[in-house]
Structure formats: C-alpha cells, structure tokens
Amino acid sequence: MQDMQSPLASALLARIQARQAVIGIIGLGYVGLPLAIAIARAGFKVLGFDIDTRRVAALNQGDGLIKHISNAPIREAIAMGLFSATADFVRLDEPDAILICVPTPLTRQREPDMSYVANSTASIAARLRRGQLVILESSTWPGTTEELMKPVLEADGLVSGRDFFLAFSPEREDPGNPVYGTQNIPKVVGGDGADALALAKTLYDAFVSATVPVSSPAAAEAVKLTENIFRSVNIALVNELKVIYDAMGLDVWEIIEAARTKPFGYMPFYPGPGLGGHCIPIDPFYLTWKAREFDIATRFIELAGQINAAMPRHVVDRLAEALDKRFRRGLNGARILLIGIAYKKNVDDTRESASFKLIEILEERGAETDFHDPHAQVIPKTREHAALAGRRSVALTPETLAGYDAVLIATDHDDIDYALVANAARLVVDTRNACAKAGADMAKVVKA
Incomplete structure (x- = not known):
C-alpha cells in the first residue's frame, strides 16, 4: 500500500483499492452521468445527487434522459445495487469521495458564474466528515479549488490534507464521440497536498485508461482552459x-x-x-x-x-x-x-x-x-x-x-x-x- 501522511488517507486509500468506497457525484447531466456509469462499472457503489427531482426519479427508473447515453448500463448498475440517485443533499455525508460535476456558465457580463460550484461546496461543507475526498470536475479559473472551495470546507475547523482531502480533475467529455468516452480519456489530476493527489489518482486509476498527475489543483484547472x-x-x-x-x-x-x-x-x-x-x-x-x-x-x-x-x-x-x-x-x-x-x-x-x-x-x-x-x-x-x-x-x-x-x-x-x-x-x-x-x-x- 502506498505510504500516506494521514491515517485517514491510508484508511480511505484501502477502501478505494478494495472497491469498498462509496462515490458521490453532484450533477447527473452530460458529465456526471457518464462518470457515474464508468465508476459503477468498475465495481464501486455510486450515489448521485441532483437538484432536478424529475431527473432523479427518471434515473432511479433507469432512464438517463440523454439520448446519446444508453440506458442499459444505468439499469445494469441499478440491478446490481451499484447506482441510485437522490435530491436529498443531507446524504452527502454517506459517500467516501464526492465528485462535483455542475455547470460553470458565464454571466451576461462574461464573468464566471460560480453559483453552482459555491452552492455544491456549501452543501458538502454542511455534511463534511473526516476522511472524505472532495474533487471538483467543473471547468473553472485557476485557483478555484483552493481559493473558493477550500475556505468554505475548512470553515468549521476541519483541515484540508489532514481531516479531509481536496483535488481537481477536469472533465473531458465529448458528447456523442463514438471513439472516446469517460473510460479511455486520460484524467488530469491535481491535489491539495500529496495525500489528496494520491487518493484522487488511485480513484481515477480504477476506471480510466490513464491518469496524468500535475503539481496542484490550479495547474489542473489551467490544463482544461488551455485545451479549450x-x-x-x-x-x-x-x-x-x-x-x-x-x-x-x-x-x-x-x-x-x-x-x-x-x-x-x-x-x-x-x-x-x-x-x-x-x-x-x-x-x-x-x-x-x-x-x-x-x-x-x-x-x-x-x-x-x-x-x-x-x-x-x-x-x-x-x-x-x-x-x-x-x-x-x-x-x-x-x-x-x-x-x-x-x-x-x-x-x-x-x-x-x-x-x-x-x-x-x-x-x-x-x-x-x-x-x-x-x-x-x-x-x-x-x-x-x-x-x-x-x-x-x-x-x-x-x-x-x-x-x-x-x-x-x-x-x-x-x-x-x-x-x-x-x-x-x-x-x-x-x-x-x-x-x-x-x-x-x-x-x-x-x-x-
């Protein structure tokens, strides 16, 4: 087992490696749903969160409501007890790792609208427990993870890198692409500290073809912007x-x-x-x-x-x-x-x-x-x-x-x-x- 600085990180790493960790995904749209399917296929239990109660109800019946995403793997994951969806964000203390896949649009003044990320972070902070891993996947400006999210998550006394672990890994979905999907697109990963990076990398290594670690969450955020x-x-x-x-x-x-x-x-x-x-x-x-x-x-x-x-x-x-x-x-x-x-x-x-x-x-x-x-x-x-x-x-x-x-x-x-x-x-x-x-x-x- 990889050496970790924090005992909490060591325990979470063991759960990820054994496929015993529960993975939460906030946002079950064009990015979050393919991610949920890929993680469930790797043998993890996935709990999806979405504010759209109609989408939650449809997903729990095996209908993803997105035409280019097949319903078959959703229904298979449900039948195996590996996927369920909820609009109850009080349950955010249940997952061992939480991946945020929410929109980051622009305002009319072409400034970042970070309300979805901020609201998701606040919801996590309200239920954050020791030993959880939080990963932002939404495209954003370099510094978001450490400057916007970290202070909110640490507000009640928990410390990133000691009590919980924070990382950024940009989504690289290309809807409708017949060749490249979630599992065969390499994942760039930046962590707030060595333990966060190792945990995030180990999680993604379980279901994607390759991971590309970088020096920090800000570097990973910059990679996504550079590509686009x-x-x-x-x-x-x-x-x-x-x-x-x-x-x-x-x-x-x-x-x-x-x-x-x-x-x-x-x-x-x-x-x-x-x-x-x-x-x-x-x-x-x-x-x-x-x-x-x-x-x-x-x-x-x-x-x-x-x-x-x-x-x-x-x-x-x-x-x-x-x-x-x-x-x-x-x-x-x-x-x-x-x-x-x-x-x-x-x-x-x-x-x-x-x-x-x-x-x-x-x-x-x-x-x-x-x-x-x-x-x-x-x-x-x-x-x-x-x-x-x-x-x-x-x-x-x-x-x-x-x-x-x-x-x-x-x-x-x-x-x-x-x-x-x-x-x-x-x-x-x-x-x-x-x-x-x-x-x-x-x-x-x-x-x-």
Whole structure:
C-alpha cells in the first residue's frame, strides 16, 4: 500500500483499492452521468445527487434522459445495487469521495458564474466528515479549488490534507464521440497536498485508461482552459479564413482537406455558424477574467471570441445575399427552415448552441423560422434565449422542404438525408459542408 501522511488517507486509500468506497457525484447531466456509469462499472457503489427531482426519479427508473447515453448500463448498475440517485443533499455525508460535476456558465457580463460550484461546496461543507475526498470536475479559473472551495470546507475547523482531502480533475467529455468516452480519456489530476493527489489518482486509476498527475489543483484547472482556448483560437482562425477565401471565390473546405494531407505541422479545424457547447464558448473567458487580476490583457482569447461570436451574423448575411441573388427578395417575410438545433452533430445537447442566435437574428430581420432536429425535438428553456423555449421540430419531407424559401444547415447530424434536402429545397445555405460530403446535387447549395 502506498505510504500516506494521514491515517485517514491510508484508511480511505484501502477502501478505494478494495472497491469498498462509496462515490458521490453532484450533477447527473452530460458529465456526471457518464462518470457515474464508468465508476459503477468498475465495481464501486455510486450515489448521485441532483437538484432536478424529475431527473432523479427518471434515473432511479433507469432512464438517463440523454439520448446519446444508453440506458442499459444505468439499469445494469441499478440491478446490481451499484447506482441510485437522490435530491436529498443531507446524504452527502454517506459517500467516501464526492465528485462535483455542475455547470460553470458565464454571466451576461462574461464573468464566471460560480453559483453552482459555491452552492455544491456549501452543501458538502454542511455534511463534511473526516476522511472524505472532495474533487471538483467543473471547468473553472485557476485557483478555484483552493481559493473558493477550500475556505468554505475548512470553515468549521476541519483541515484540508489532514481531516479531509481536496483535488481537481477536469472533465473531458465529448458528447456523442463514438471513439472516446469517460473510460479511455486520460484524467488530469491535481491535489491539495500529496495525500489528496494520491487518493484522487488511485480513484481515477480504477476506471480510466490513464491518469496524468500535475503539481496542484490550479495547474489542473489551467490544463482544461488551455485545451479549450486552443480549440477556440483555431476555430476562430478557420472561421476568419472562411470569410477571406469566400470573398476570393475559394472553398475553405477544399483547402482544409488538402492541407490536412501534410503529415506534420498542421491539424485540421473546421468552420461553422458559431461556437456552441458547454466548454469552448465559455471556458476561455474564465482565464481572461482571472488574468485581469494580474493586469494582463488576453488579446488572442478576446479576438478569437469576437470572431466566433460574429459568425452567426455572417451566416445570416450570406443567406440574405443568396436569397437576393436567387429570388430577388430579402429576409423580411421569408420562410426559413433551420436544420439542427443541437450545438454539435448526433447529440441532443443544445447548450450555447449557435442555432439559437441564428434564429433570433433571422427573426430580427423579419424572417419566419422553423427548425428540424431528430435529436433535439423541443427547444428547452434557457437563460439567454427564453423566448424560443417550447418550439418543436417540424418533419423533414419533400413537401415541407419545398414550402420554405431557404434551408439553413446549422448542425450536420448524420441521420439527415442531405440529398433530399438539396433536391427538394428551393435554396440551401450549408454552414457545415454537409451536402458536399454526402455527394448531394450542389446546384441549389450555397456554402456559408
């Protein structure tokens, strides 16, 4: 057994190694639920916590309510007595380790909204007992674990590293990815002290392919931001190249496919109608906010954000130009069908979807809009786009398509018949190159 400084750490380590530790997970959504499944499959008993009583009830019946996550492993874990869900946070003293997987959005002023993490931490602190391990997985600014969480958890006299153990390990979920999931994505781990790091590493070693220990929770927090800033900046670059090459009469998709044949020094990124999801549109601004504390300007990050945020209006402008060129009419009064309300293909996840902004801009300019999405059939209520909540997906038939002045492809779900779209629609504006990749007739297709 690994040498530990604290007797409490030694006892917890033994329980983890024997698969006798109970693991609590706060937040049972796109991150927490796959994590719960992976941990239960490794033989641990998992107690999931969520404030959504409807989700808790569904999970206890074996329904995860997330389309791309199979219900079979949830039901298997329930049948084996390895998983249950609760909305009773008084039970937070039951788990030996608690993993926090809650949202970390931005405010309207693009500042970190840490309310979910703060509330979760306060709930843990109210029931914290000696010998527990607490791990934050939510994406956040470097210093959150030690500066925000640690003082709250220590407020009643327990000391991190002696009485309880605190760590950070950023989630790396990619919803809908058929190759990489929770178990085969390496986990970066930073602990508040050697015992916390060893405990967290041992826990993750039990159910993921590899762990990557770093020097501190702040270093682990910075790793997550670095990964997503890298993606944001490179997506902004290809979005800008798309605008430039389009003005030159060049196809950015053709150029990217040719460039990616270089076996070194190049990695393909692809343009789109704007950024979506729970990470890339949000995480970079956690670092810009924190950098202001050190009087540092984050110019690359801010510029990338400006370029990506401008893409929905660029797409709508291209759509307006195409309508004018093909039919000599404007957007005012035009009927537009948007394909894809999810932020990425083959999932039902609509968080921060650029499609919401596209609909709002189109309707600001007088267009009538509907959408079709086989995965996300109802627009959920969101803080930023509450007026769109409740709208439902329309059927995708030749008759439906022919009834719109234009079809705007925002999300390239694999189960859309793009040949049908290209043939039946009067005009198609394609932001994902979906029609060309499907070998559809491009006579009525405009790339944007």
